[in-house]
Amino acid sequence: MKFQSPTKKHIQLLKDILSPERVSSGQSNLDLHSIDQSHHPPSRPDAVLWPINAQEVSDILAFANQENISVTAWGSGSSLEGNPIPVFKGLVLDFTYMNRILQIREKDFQADVEPGVIYQRLNTRLKHTGLFFAPDPGAHATIGGIIANNAGGIRSVRYGSARQNVLQIKVVLANGEQITAGSRSLKTSSGYDLLDLFVGSEGTLGLITEATVRLRGLPERSVAAIVSFPSVKMAAKAVFDIIRSGLEPAALEMIDTNCIRLINREDSIGINESPSLFIEFYGVAKAQLEQEMDMVREISRHAGANGFVSGIGDRDRNALLKARYELGEKIRRSHPGRTHIVLDVAVPISSFPETVSFAKQESSVTDIPFYIFGHAGSGNLHLVLMGKTDDPTEWAAIDRINESIVEMAIRQGGTATGEHGVGIGKKKFMFTEHGTGLKWMHNIKKLLDPQGILNPGKIFPLSK
């Protein structure tokens, strides 16, 4: 074993650093922190710690670094690639209690938050200000987790992922040192971009203890439409045509027939049961939104759409968005005895139709149920495959399908992961995607965390 298992003495010392009730080795706590929402096998930590401030995080890391004990940060465990599973056991730092919204600077469209803040809670708090935090991964993600994974969501086609929505972070490094990265200025050319080095580093370079996030103005007006197509391929082609036209939707989601059937069954929204796009525009003037929608209608017609429902009211739209957010959960529930894997690739938009077709074709060669959806406007495709939990043949097939799609995406100039991060599941594609760049990522890891105590077993293919 590369790391030391914390001894009773270590645990006692950690209880002294925090306080006894915020250090637990109880089985139920260890179990809760052994899994995320992915299919990756559980691994229990030796202890779970709940720090309440940066100094405690610093003290824990300094101690763990000295004793060579591994440390994995934990937000809400809603990630999809095993990102916070403590594969080398050791300590899990659960940021649940560091959940204060420290300051909202409305005038600057900024807020300072602790990493444990659930993003929906921030948005609820912001409602009266007319502002919101744009990244919106489906589950109850924390802002720390969103930043650590560079998560995106439905609005990323307009507002970008976490990277485009965080200005400054406070970070504790592996040795306990505390630094600040980034600036509260929207614009800066001051030295190396340490901020973006930590964003998306999945807790392997340092732990975020505070973030200044960028807020956006809630739209004055918005319009939405659902457009149906005879095939997924045609829907994907329409996505490309819409983006190619220069339109800038606030959301452009694709969902296949299987997804819609599930949504209709559970939420009785009553959408056409064929591959569909959900598209939304934000703006100030009604005329602009109407013109944008007219363009979408025209483009869709040319692309072979067989259904176009616009003027969707707020109630239906919220129901639909809620259904979309809960899609992963719905899929899982509808297949007892099966386990899901969620693919997440992203490609340049011109390659999106081909990538979707390829994903469908690859998935269709087996009888494994599958669902295609995604943040289509950003070229981001998700594919859920539901394998029989204990059927190694099905899982071998799933692995093959996964690999062929990821490798196809990389060949198109795309990426192995659009928004879920590398975690455990995408490690094996890192060299194919980054070539010798990967070695330099690893050199940076060794520089910032020489003993490798931070979230070991992630990102790097040889890390386990």
Added chain:
Amino acid sequence: MKFQSPTKKHIQLLKDILSPERVSSGQSNLDLHSIDQSHHPPSRPDAVLWPINAQEVSDILAFANQENISVTAWGSGSSLEGNPIPVFKGLVLDFTYMNRILQIREKDFQADVEPGVIYQRLNTRLKHTGLFFAPDPGAHATIGGIIANNAGGIRSVRYGSARQNVLQIKVVLANGEQITAGSRSLKTSSGYDLLDLFVGSEGTLGLITEATVRLRGLPERSVAAIVSFPSVKMAAKAVFDIIRSGLEPAALEMIDTNCIRLINREDSIGINESPSLFIEFYGVAKAQLEQEMDMVREISRHAGANGFVSGIGDRDRNALLKARYELGEKIRRSHPGRTHIVLDVAVPISSFPETVSFAKQESSVTDIPFYIFGHAGSGNLHLVLMGKTDDPTEWAAIDRINESIVEMAIRQGGTATGEHGVGIGKKKFMFTEHGTGLKWMHNIKKLLDPQGILNPGKIFPLSK
């Protein structure tokens, strides 16, 4: 001397790597590469090299690294903080001949270019596609220089700086190794963000030999207005009010009376000679643009505007933009015997009015001529001070003014440089702005360039 001066033998070997006519130690070439457009003192390199491909760049760096000869990359020398001045002499790599536009992928809104491409040439080439590259620093900057400095310009309030407009780069490291950083996918969470580490690193971490840049759609329609105010302070307050309202202009520039006088004198555009804002919106529908302009008019009225000229036609607007681009040059020409210094700070938008007032007040205590302007919508302030070239008292005063404004900007949560980079002039503020983060920037420098041969004497305060 920390580095080795290239000997005759070295020069001969470099001529063998390239070809004799692309290696020069002629005085005029050395002089041309001894200055940028800043006030920083000239320093001549020992030789200038013109590589034509990545392999040559790699061979040169491997050789220079082995022989401990310093290497400074050169775009068009239009930077404003001494960024490419070879303060330790050695070799200058001039990328003029690496100026091919390799591929335009219209469908993906992307282009692959070599670093020596002047951005206006790319935009000219793109015209028929309806696309453009958004960063637009005033001078004839190269794309390599724009990326290396994370440069911005007038459109950065809408499209961001270089960082938001580059997707992938090929880089040669100090030891000659070639890596690719970033992805052609708009969205990625795949490993550490090496791309953004190189963007804005001013040629101190590696040299860019190719870039995939992101293109934007040219606006279908646009409107522009010039709004005048009784004082710079009121104009700056209106900037804040406009951004605070949630409006998203394509440009929001501030220019003070001195600047306007110069523009009127040289270009006879005939703008009101009082502090003014230039504001532009892009959109699809006329109604939207009219509504946005109405909001600006209303906000400006409340903020005390005493002039509002909207509906500015294309011809006047182009003349005005051209005048704005050439402002620095105009200012310099109008003060013979004086040398300019261009301040460049950026602050959170709520601090912009106060920062502008402070800058004006600090500059007013001397008789040194000054000009206030800036990309106001992004909180980015420029201040040009024209000091008597050989008057140490004036330059001591300028240093004090510069320092007090930069330190004030940093106290507001802002940055020592919004878009000009650190170069030589902003080194001394790096610790104040970044604290212990600076040490980690330096550690990254040592990791990627252990001998420090790449653009030495820049960014780090102790580097000279």
